[in-house]
Amino acid sequence: MKRHHPSPEVLMSYAAGSLPEAPSLLVATHLAICPECRVRAGELDALGGAMLENLSPTKMEADAFDRVMARLDEPEPPRAPPPPADPVLPAPLRAYVGRGFDAIAWKKLGRGVEEYRLPIPDADSYMTRLLRVADDREIPTHGHDGDELTLVLAGGFRDGEDSYVRGDVASADPTVSHSPVADKGGECICLVVTEGKLRFSGLFGPLLTYFRG
Ligand SMILES: [Zn+2]
Incomplete structure (x- = not known):
């Protein structure tokens, strides 16, 4: 099955440290599940660091590129083992939620849909927010002024x-x-993670927008 990852632009901004906190949390959580992106983000990070090191007031040395590439081939230093895993919330997300998945105070949004807003x-x-959608239910559709990233933590969904x-990330x-x-x-x-304010569509859309806006 085709896997879905964050876009290269999003991963690049994350590695450069220029992605805002909310989408950064989503990317960090994806990296905790996706070894492929973890490697890619590590390479981008090393590349960015090496380029910064080579920035000088005079000129970039001619062999800088070769040294950067050589550095990318170096083995990764060993890291401390991660803390014991929550079955649903990977470590970066669990730190934000502040409790295990079973202790989350869900708020009912509609039939078969609950949410938990993260304090960011x-x-x-x-x-x-975390969304919890009962099986075979439609995930509430809405318009938004900016981009939206959705990371699946358990179960799955289909869209077209x-x-x-x-581990999959849907970008809209x-x-x-x-x-x-x-x-x-x-x-x-x-x-x-939704950028800008939500505009709910459907029967209760205007009402929800009023209460949540
Ligand atoms: Zn990935």
């Missing part, structure tokens, strides 16, 4: 031709119209 300081620019399971820009549906056979848990 830049709440004016981003809404960061694409299927998403634990404001022009994308989507109607994701949770897979049958179990609930779907996602981390959703």
Whole structure:
């Protein structure tokens, strides 16, 4: 099955440290699940660091590029083992939630849909939440002014031709119209980071926007 990763641009911004906190948390959580992106982010980080080291007021040395590439081939130093894992929340996310998955205080959003908003300081620019959707239910559709990233933590969903399971990242820009549906056979848990304010569509859309705006 095709896996879904953050875009190269998002990964690059993350490695450069220029991605805001909310999407950074989503990428860090994805990296905890996806070894492929972990390697890529490590390379980008090394590349960025090496380029900074080589910036001088005079000129970049001619062999800088070769040295950067040689450095990328160096083995990674050993790292401390990660803390014991929560079955749903990888370590970076668990640190933000502040408790295990079983202790989350969910808020009912609608039939078969619950949410938990994460306390992230830049709440004016981003809404960061966990969504818990009962099996075979439609994930609430909405418009948004900015990009939206969705990371699957448990279960899965399908959106048109694409299927998403634990670790997959779905990216939607404001022009994308989507109607994701949770897979049958179990609930779907996602981390959703939405840039800008949500504009809910459907019958209760204007009402929800009023209360949540
Ligand atoms: Zn990945």
